[in-house]
Amino acid sequence: MQAGPEASWSGNSPRRFVVVGVDSPDMSLVALDGLTKRYPGDVVALDGLTLTIEPGIVGLVGANGAGKSTLVKILLGLLEASAGSARVFDLDVTTQRQAIRQLVGYMPEHDCLPPDISGSDFVNHMARMSGLPRAAARERTAEVLRHVGLFEERYRPMGTYSTGMKQRVKLAQALVHDPRLLLLDEPTNGLDPAGRDEMLDLVERTGTGFGISIIMASHLLGEIERVAQYLVAIDSGHLLRAAHLDTFTQRTGTLIVEVDERGAELGARLGADGLTTRADDTQVLVELQGDQTYDQVLREVAALGLALVRLEPRRSSLEDLFRDPAPAAEPDEAVPA
Amino acid sequence: MSTYPSGGPAGEVRGGSIYDLGYRGYEGRRLGRRGALTALVAHSLRTAYGLGRSARSKVVPVGITVLAVLPSTLALGVLMLVNAVGAPGEAFEAISPIRYATLFPMIASLVFLFCAAQAPELFGRDQQTGVLPLYFSRAIGPLDYALARVLGLYLSLAVLVAAPYLLLLIGRVLVAADLFVGLQEELPSLLPAAAMGLLVVLTVGSISAAVASLTPRRAYSTAAIIGVFLITNVGATMLVSFDTGVFGQVAALLSPSDVLDGANSYLFDIRPTNVIVANAGNERFTYVLTTAVWIGGALAVLLYRYRTLRV
Numbered sequence: 001m002q003a004g005p006e007a008s009w010s011g012n013s014p015r016r017f018v019v020v021g022v023d024s025p026d027m028s029l030v031a032l033d034g035l036t037k038r039y040p041g042d043v044v045a046l047d048g049l050t051l052t053i054e055p056g057i058v059g060l061v062g063a064n065g066a067g068k069s070t071l072v073k074i075l076l077g078l079l080e081a082s083a084g085s086a087r088v089f090d091l092d093v094t095t096q097r098q099a100i101r102q103l104v105g106y107m108p109e110h111d112c113l114p115p116d117i118s119g120s121d122f123v124n125h126m127a128r129m130s131g132l133p134r135a136a137a138r139e140r141t142a143e144v145l146r147h148v149g150l151f152e153e154r155y156r157p158m159g160t161y162s163t164g165m166k167q168r169v170k171l172a173q174a175l176v177h178d179p180r181l182l183l184l185d186e187p188t189n190g191l192d193p194a195g196r197d198e199m200l201d202l203v204e205r206t207g208t209g210f211g212i213s214i215i216m217a218s219h220l221l222g223e224i225e226r227v228a229q230y231l232v233a234i235d236s237g238h239l240l241r242a243a244h245l246d247t248f249t250q251r252t253g254t255l256i257v258e259v260d261e262r263g264a265e266l267g268a269r270l271g272a273d274g275l276t277t278r279a280d281d282t283q284v285l286v287e288l289q290g291d292q293t294y295d296q297v298l299r300e301v302a303a304l305g306l307a308l309v310r311l312e313p314r315r316s317s318l319e320d321l322f323r324d325p326a327p328a329a330e331p332d333e334a335v336p337a
Numbered sequence: 338m339s340t341y342p343s344g345g346p347a348g349e350v351r352g353g354s355i356y357d358l359g360y361r362g363y364e365g366r367r368l369g370r371r372g373a374l375t376a377l378v379a380h381s382l383r384t385a386y387g388l389g390r391s392a393r394s395k396v397v398p399v400g401i402t403v404l405a406v407l408p409s410t411l412a413l414g415v416l417m418l419v420n421a422v423g424a425p426g427e428a429f430e431a432i433s434p435i436r437y438a439t440l441f442p443m444i445a446s447l448v449f450l451f452c453a454a455q456a457p458e459l460f461g462r463d464q465q466t467g468v469l470p471l472y473f474s475r476a477i478g479p480l481d482y483a484l485a486r487v488l489g490l491y492l493s494l495a496v497l498v499a500a501p502y503l504l505l506l507i508g509r510v511l512v513a514a515d516l517f518v519g520l521q522e523e524l525p526s527l528l529p530a531a532a533m534g535l536l537v538v539l540t541v542g543s544i545s546a547a548v549a550s551l552t553p554r555r556a557y558s559t560a561a562i563i564g565v566f567l568i569t570n571v572g573a574t575m576l577v578s579f580d581t582g583v584f585g586q587v588a589a590l591l592s593p594s595d596v597l598d599g600a601n602s603y604l605f606d607i608r609p610t611n612v613i614v615a616n617a618g619n620e621r622f623t624y625v626l627t628t629a630v631w632i633g634g635a636l637a638v639l640l641y642r643y644r645t646l647r648v
Contacts, residue, residue: 076474078648098476102367106474112467121389128376131368131476140363147360173471178363210360 027090029055029181029213030075034084037070037237045070047237048084053215057207059224059231059245060217067237068217069109072183075215076106088181102131105174109185109217112170115159119150119169122158123176130177137176144172148202164195171202175212182206184216188223200227255286257297258310269300288313373476374485381489385455386496397454402497405444408435409501413508420512437526438605440501441533445594448537449566451497452490452545457558459486460549470648483643487546487636494538502530529604536600540628541566543635544593550642570594570613577613589617590627599624 030053037046045067062068073079075088077097086093088100113122120141127137145154148168153161158169167187174182187203188196204227207214218224224231225245233240259266259282267279273296276287286297294311301308368375387395412435419429430436435443463469472482506523513519545562552558569592577585589595595613602609603621614624 073470076470078470078473097478098370101475102369104474106471108467108470110467112471114462114466114468116391116394125376125380126471126475128380129373129472129475129477131370131372132363133366133368133372134376136363136365143361175360177367177475206360210362212360 028052028087029058029089030215031087031090032071032084033086035071035074035081035086036083037067037074037079038082044237046074046081046234049234049237049239050084051232051239051242053232053242054230055213056229057204057214057227058216059228060215060234061221061224061231062217062219062234062240064219065236066219066234068219068234069185070237071234072106072185072215072217075100075183076104077101102177103180105177105179105182107170107174107182107184107187109189111166113158113161113166116157118155119158119161119165119172120145120154123154123169123173126173127176132177140176140178141172144175145169147175147206148172149198163190164192164198167191167195167199168202171199171206175206180212182212182214184214186218187216188218188220196223203227253288254314255288255293255297256310256312256314257284257286257301257308258282259284259301260307260309262304262306266300266304266306269304270297273300282309285314370476370481374481377477377482377485378488378492381459381486382492384458385490385493394458398451398493401447401451401454402500405447405497406501406504408440408443409504409508411435412505413512416509416512435505437502437505437530438601438607439610440505440530441537441601442598442610444498444501445537445597448494448497448541449563449594451494452541453559453562455493456490456542456545456549456562457552457555459490460546461553461555461558464550464553464646465555469646473648479643479646479648480640483546483550483639487542487639490546491538491542494542495534498534498537502534506530526605529606533601533604536604536625536628537597539632540593540597540635543632543639547635547638547642550639566592566594573613573617577617580616582618585613585617586619589613589619590623593631596624596627596631600628 030051032049032051035046035049036044038044049067049071060068060071070079074081074086075093077093077100080094089103091100091103093100117125123145124137124141127140128134132140145151145168148171150165150168150172153165158166161169167189171184171187174184184203188199191199200223203214203216206212207227216224216228228245230243231245232242257263257266261281263279263281263284267277267284270277270284270286275289275293275296278285286293297311298308383389386398387393412433415433415435463472469479469482473479477485506527509523510516510519513522544565548561548565549558552561569588573585573588573592573595576588579585581588589599592613595611595617598609598611599614599619599621601607602611602614603625609615609621614621
């Protein structure tokens with residue numbers, strides 16, 4: 001990467017932030033190099049993390065204590081790394097903190113809302129703390145509160161809010177200064193299933209089409225799978241996996257054939273036809289070699305006189321990602337889905 | 338590592354309700370760190386007086402300010418009465434108990450109370466509610482935050498301390514037979530009054546800020562601030578009245594309220610009414626110097642606290 005990139009936020013600059021000296025399409029969102037964080041008492045939260053993340057909606061997944069929050073805090077400059085380096089928009093997190101903070105919004109996991117202040121006053125104050133002028137702060141506050149779906153409630157003290165409303169205010173304050181990157185730490189924490197759905201919708205809507213990238217930390221694979229385009233899995237401070245979700249949730253080239261009985265027999269016959277199969281009594285997995293594979297399966301099922309319950313290409317789920325032999329550790333235990 | 342397009346075309350909105358006009362960006366001016374600092378100072382000043390908060394949170398700060406201007410109001414009332422009977426002479430001035438020089442000892446406990454009530458609002462609350470990471474991930478860092486907060490406290494104290502002095506000044510000028518002569522007579526008192534006000538604001542403000550930042554929980558914080566001013570005063574009183582010599586001398590300097598009394602008697606060049614200052618045996622100028630030590634020490638503690646605070 002060329003030297004001396006500079007984020008420019010002058011009044012009449014175009015909406016997307018301008019990076020001087022760097023060809024922006026190639027620019028990474030986050031670049032970590034041997035990032036290590038040790039806490040006193042020899043607790044290693046991050047252990048030599050090396051990774052490049054491209055712009056988009058990124059899921060950061062790992063069990064509680066895997067190092068997600070530590071990583072987020074280092075990216076924000078709230079914590080100093082013990083070793084290695086981290087760059088956000090190609091700006092160094094230790095030396096160019098100020099520039100990064102203009103570009104980043106942070107929604108923490110923990111409770112952070114003073115109970116006796118109204119949501120509107122709070123978000124407005126946080127906009128001022130990001131350096132927005134008075135009138136602009138007011139305008140942006142109204143705008144983001146509407147975006148997150150907080151209407152009349154905004155004038156009530158936040159102590160009276162439901163968990164869902166609180167999470168919305170937390171998201172609103174992270175968005176109020178129009179950042180280019182949102183760091184969300186467990187945004188669905190404490191929400192009921194409906195609230196969870198709404199929050200994930202909101203995250204997805206925010207991260208799609210407004211030039212805002214999102215890094216969302218979660219210990220729930222299902223949530224990441226739903227909104228993220230890219231996945232980073234860490235466990236005990238190590239990088240477990242980093243890849244596009246497409247790679248994992250698209251067709252795998254395997255057919256699932258479910259029959260009422262004698263699955264093993266069907267598997268054997270398909271195997272004799274030259275297809276690779278794996279079978280138990282009711283389910284046969286068949287390697288898909290083309291459209292003719294469907295016909296072959298149907299023929300054999302008919303020949304055996306079996307009842308066909310299901311025939312469809314298998315989509316691998318995110319869990320497979322952790323079942324696949326990963327370079328690092330025991331992934332299944334690391335990330336409960 | 339391969340890439341993929343980030344998001345769809347600009348302005349695309351999916352699955353919104355009819356209220357949702359989509360997210361809009363911000364292209365306007367950004368004032369950066371300086372803008373945020375100024376806003377935080379103003380916010381702190383407002384918070385100290387309960388502005389933008391419930392009516393209940395205005396009761397204490399406004400009530401204390403009203404109490405603080407009572408002596409001056411009283412003095413002006415008496416002055417007007419005396420004026421009505423005849424011109425107040427030197428003799429009246431000498432016996433009048435409420436003068437610039439005697440104002441500070443009268444309002445001192447109100448200043449301490451104000452800090453005990455309001456410094457926790459400025460320094461403890463944010464630690465309790467967990468909002469600090471939101472500040473520190475924005476345009477300002479921990480040290481900026483601490484400085485802006487303490488500046489806000491100084492300003493709110495300046496209002497509290499300046500009000501009685503200014504009321505007395507303006508009142509006396511207006512009551513005087515000739516406005517110009519009146520002004521001329523009052524001006525010499527203006528400098529020591531301003532210096533004294535500044536010392537009070539900086540000393541009491543810095544100490545209260547440091548104590549409040551170390552004790553996030555409100556109840557403890559209030560008690561600790563009162564304690565610092567009260568217990569040191571009690572200690573000094575005991576050591577000085579038992580005539581312990583150098584111990585008494587040091588104890589007087591370790592008690593901020595007595596240090597300020599001593600500075601007051603130096604600045605207005607009056608005989609100290611405070612028994613500790615009168616009997617401890619310190620040079621009166623020492624008290625002025627000691628305020629600087631207290632201010633510096635308290636600010637160092639405050640900044641250290643925020644620099645090492647884990648958020």
